[in-house]
Amino acid sequence: MTMHDDQVDVTTEIVAALIAEQFPRWSGRAIRPLSSSTGTVNAVFRIGDDLSARFPLRPADPGEVLAVLEREAEASAELAGVSRFPVPEPVALGKPGAGYPMPWSVQTWLPGTVASDADPSGSDAFAEDLAAFVAALRGAGTRGRVFSGDNRGGVLADHDDWMAQCFEESEGLLDVPQLREMWSRFRELPRTSADVMSHGDLIPGNVLVAGDRLSGVLDTGGFGPADPALDLVGAWHLLEAGPREVLRRALGCDDLEWERGKAWAFEQATGLVWYYVASNPAMSAMGRRTLDRILASTE
Template identity: 85%
Template structure:
């Protein structure tokens, strides 16, 4: 998926486990089929998973990111009633793999890409309860760290210009440029709250038509209160989307800013993963379609 991607095999993972976590030696190791774009994920036995960053980066910087993600995941687990992975350990480079890596608890369930809950009011209620619980968590004086989605919309103008250029021939770029011209002008109101930051189908687990767990919690942190509303567009059809909005009491401005963050994310998915991750590209198209409607 990426020009700087590092391949990881089950043999490499088995060697790393044997050398660094011998207490888990002998457990079956299985590469998980995943739409994920950041990590290769391996299941270790029945109750653990190992995550290996896909893009080559400085090991010291990668370790700092993994340590921060572990801390964030542990903090989120304390404020959320829904199951989330909890950090277990950090591995070191070795066996030909050049970066640190992480181990978490394994959560049962089916990702929302496979068990689509988009038409369920009950799922929308659960998703709203999850977002509300995070919003109620104490920021402890922290504010948005200034990277990625969740800060100032106009900070993403350069990226959006790239997306529009790369999307020529794939999307109705003229119409989408007009939409971004509207979105980027939406004023910010309200202090930062704690957010998940990436509520897409691949990060949500479903049992029946209910939310059974949330993955990729390492981005838990302070951001725009509208940020987690991306889930309304990535995960829900129009009826359940209104259920979530009512449950969270989102006013018109917050709702539009949530739509803006979903738009920003979706625009990047369509063209970047058009050949290498068709499921993620299709997610971007579906989200844009929902916004355009």
């Protein structure tokens, strides 16, 4: 089953043909599709030992896709310059061809195990590493840039329509009256601090673990200015209560910022549960786990 109704099909044969046509220096390398259980925006293929190729899954105008990929490459390179933890770095942009209708990207490959497979949720050391990563991004400076208005990271109440859809779709899956009540409180939380630089999507599938330590961070193309609370979603997606407090103390979060981080995690998790319940059960289950953590913190 595909994750999206309009999903573009990407096969190993298509990837091999694109590489042969556009990047013949990489021809002959092994091409391995990666599990889609944690990635929902791109199909990802490992190219040899040191590269990965990412193919947008949902159809869009090629020119618009290229502009997005160029912005993501620029953002990834900027993040790489401030993070002491390894992150993928942009290598090349590919063009449509071989039956695939959009531009695509090539990055460096990072070794490690995603946190959804090597659960670091009980590790204080991992929490300290995650806090250090977030602090480094916050310290990078926005250079006068502000939140773009897309996706999460601006005004919580701007997501009312999306949350209304989520609550409607979640009937029979979740305790919707309870969730509606929580959102009515979350959406009113005021914003009092300026934008900082943010990863924007610190979920288990975007975090690499070695032992009980952070060994790398993936999906860095969203690096940009946002609500300082946005990267606190990682506290709820990735950590149990004890390590979560370790992260909070390390970042010096006040009560309002902490609640806003919880609100952003709530907004994301609620959508994951229903949207992926059939097409990506692992992603749906991650959303449920995050909601359970949020609910437990309010008891």
